[in-house]
Each structure stands twice: as C-alpha cells, then as structure tokens.
Amino acid sequence: MHRRHLLGLLAAAPMLPRPAVAQAAEWPARPVTILVPFVAGGPSDIVARAIAARMGQSLGQPVVAENRPGANGEVAARQVVRAAADGHMLFVGSIGVFAINTALRPNLGYDPLRELTPITLAVTTPNVMVVNPDRVPARTLPELVAWLRQNRGRTSYSTSGVGSSDHLTMELFKQRTQTDPEHVPYQGGAAAATDLIAGNVQLSFQNLGTVAGHIQGGRLRAIAVTSAERNRLLPDVPTAIEQGLPDFVVTSWQAVMAPAGMAAPLLSRVHGTVADALRHAETVQRLNAIGFDVVASSPDEYRRFQEEEIARWRQVVQAANIRAE
Incomplete structure (x- = not known):
C-alpha cells in the first residue's frame, strides 16, 4: 500500500478508548x-x-x-x-x-x-448506652431493663434523628428487652446529649465520640457499649454482651x-x-x-x-x- 494512502486511512480511523490500565496510571489528572x-x-x-x-x-x-x-x-x-x-x-x-x-x-x-x-x-x-445519673438509678444493664419495665409509659430516650444509628440501636434494644421508652428525636447527637444531661429525657444510645467527654466529666453515666469487646476509651464500661444481651453488637x-x-x-x-x-x-x-x-x-x-x-x-x-x- 502506498505510504501516503496508509497515513490517510490511519488519520480517518476512529479513536479507540484508552485501556483502563492507562487511565488508572494517569489518575488523578x-x-x-x-x-x-x-x-x-x-x-x-x-x-x-x-x-x-x-x-x-x-x-x-x-x-x-x-x-x-x-x-x-x-x-x-x-x-x-x-x-x-x-x-x-x-x-x-x-x-x-x-x-x-x-x-x-x-x-x-x-x-x-x-x-x-x-x-x-x-x-x-460503638454506640454507648448512657443515662442521666440524676433521673435513672440503674448502674448496670439488667438494672436498667428492670427499671424501664417498672416505669412503662413514663420514660423517653433522645436520638440524633429518625433513622439514625442511635435511633435504630435503641429500637433493637427495645425489641430484645421488651421495653418501651418513647422516642424523642433531635437534630444531631450534640443536641440529643444536651437534653439528656438537662434531664428532659432519661437515656440514649449515642456514638462514643459524642458522649465520651460527658461520661468522663460525670454528666452522664455509661451503662454499656455495643462493641464486641470493651473500648479503650471506656475500659471500665462493660459490653452489652457481657451483661446478658447475646450478639448485641452495633x-x-x-x-x-x-x-x-x-x-x-x-x-x-x-x-x-x-x-x-x-x-x-x-x-x-x-x-x-x-x-x-x-x-x-x-x-x-x-x-x-x-x-x-x-x-x-x-x-x-x-x-x-x-x-x-
């Protein structure tokens, strides 16, 4: 084939997509x-x-x-x-x-x-079950379950919002323990923790990072963590599993x-x-x-x-x- 004709055919050919390997090598462009x-x-x-x-x-x-x-x-x-x-x-x-x-x-x-x-x-x-120390006498998970059953219809819990991790953790807890605290949603974990400290609700499951400082400062009492093992930030707080809730890992x-x-x-x-x-x-x-x-x-x-x-x-x-x- 004549060289000039060959070059013309190559120039007219459609551009093929670059191989994925080449695109990966060039990332980020x-x-x-x-x-x-x-x-x-x-x-x-x-x-x-x-x-x-x-x-x-x-x-x-x-x-x-x-x-x-x-x-x-x-x-x-x-x-x-x-x-x-x-x-x-x-x-x-x-x-x-x-x-x-x-x-x-x-x-x-x-x-x-x-x-x-x-x-x-x-x-x-993990999430942490926390309670207002002035409103809830319980110090262990079995004590808390017993207290909630004794006070049916008179307890409430705060969350960072409907469908949040802390909301569904509490709903799972309620299903597993046959308890019925009422849900009070807030716009975020900080607001949920603040109202719990104020005593407007009695308990909550909150992300560890949201409440660790409040626990260490005595403003909230930690009852249980939802991890498979105790957490390094709260080594004295037992897991829910340790306290009788099998497989309660969230x-x-x-x-x-x-x-x-x-x-x-x-x-x-x-x-x-x-x-x-x-x-x-x-x-x-x-x-x-x-x-x-x-x-x-x-x-x-x-x-x-x-x-x-x-x-x-x-x-x-x-x-x-x-x-x-």
Missing part, C-alpha cells in the same frame, strides 16, 4: 473531590478530611472535602451517582446514607448497591464509595490510595483519639458488610414500623 453529605464537624466530615489530607500529600494533587448536606445524605448521593466513574469524585458517608436509608425510605432517590462503587469500610465506632460506621462502573485497575489504585491514607500512623492516632477504629477493608469485604447491614436494619425498621420524617 486533576483535583479530587470527596463529597460529604453532612455539615462540617460531624463524623463523615472528620473522616473525609483525614483521608483528603493524606491523599493530597501522596498524590501530588489537591484532594478537597466538600460538604453537601440535605435530605439525610440524598442530595450528595444524587450528585455522586451522576458523576463520572473516573476517580475524581469520591463519597464519604455514614451507616445511614449507605444502609439505613435503603431500609427506611422506599422512594429513596439513589441505590447505594447498584449506583455506587464500594471502595472501603473506613471506620467504625457499630456506627463511615465508608468510602464512588460512582458505579469504575474500571477494576482504577478501583485498585483508588482503593490502595484511600486505604494507605487511613492506615497512616498519624491518621490512625487522630481517629482513635475520638473513638474511631480504622478498618480500611477491601471493596469486596465492604460490599458484603454493607449488604448484611441493609438486611439487618430493614428487619429492625419493619418490626418497629419506623417511618421517615
């Missing part, structure tokens, strides 16, 4: 955004910013945590599922965003299993996801970078200090965990007949 579905200062925000700081150092590109609150995570989730699966948009969210919403809201505007790529289970933290958690359809080589690189950021000694120390346990699981491990959590909390929601606000 621009700044990476980690979308956070809640306001600044909460658990998702803290985890996202810890990851972003370390990723930015390792990648040589800016990695920015951006807050996009609204509709218990749905506003941010809708933005993520519409984004390209090229690694430049990541999503750090909570148990509510990635599991409980699916069980609680039948018309949810996103599907966390089909429309998002699992990256990793980032951190977990963690609030944060995970990292991305838009669906991410190519396997790129997913491997993104996961490795995120996991390295989480496992860095400074990150672990920072997160441990506020009650988080770093997990940094594989994408497959996180997906299995997520599916189990959705199934578990769907059962609790249906049994308690919980409706979203």
